[in-house]
Amino acid sequence: MAKMKSERIDLKNVNHPGHVTLVDAKMYRAMKQAFLRVLPETSPGLTEIEIRERVIAHLPETLFPGGAKTGWWTKAVQLDLEANGIVAREKARPLRWHKVPRQSRKHANYRRIPSSMPTYR
Numbered sequence: 001m002a003k004m005k006s007e008r009i010d011l012k013n014v015n016h017p018g019h020v021t022l023v024d025a026k027m028y029r030a031m032k033q034a035f036l037r038v039l040p041e042t043s044p045g046l047t048e049i050e051i052r053e054r055v056i057a058h059l060p061e062t063l064f065p066g067g068a069k070t071g072w073w074t075k076a077v078q079l080d081l082e083a084n085g086i087v088a089r090e091k092a093r094p095l096r097w098h099k100v101p102r103q104s105r106k107h108a109n110y111r112r113i114p115s116s117m118p119t120y121r
Helices: 025-038 048-058 070-083
Strands: 008-012 020-024 087-089 096-099
Touching: 008 025, 008 070, 020 025, 025 048, 025 070, 048 070, 070 087
Parallel strands: none
Antiparallel strands: 008 020, 087 096
16 A cells, blocks of 8 residues: 655755755644744743753644654754744854744745644644
């Protein structure tokens, strides 16, 4: 029996402009939703470790059983959201991220999760 192909989505990387990777859309959307839920809108933001720890509670167990693969997906979504101007990296050590206010976003072509999208818990 042939395995059904899952929907794929383009993933950008702020460190490699113009490079796009195709990734599983369900995994991306679930992580993006969790990531944006935990990320503050203002400084001082959260460190990578703090983000990784907090997103787990907002991810569906069916896609991330026991928190599996959350490290890779957290970083991948962070780099994509940063490339799309949705989150900002603060100039501090350790590195911290926060949301960019909508009116300040540089890119008009960022992906929005449609309101018809299912929410994952």
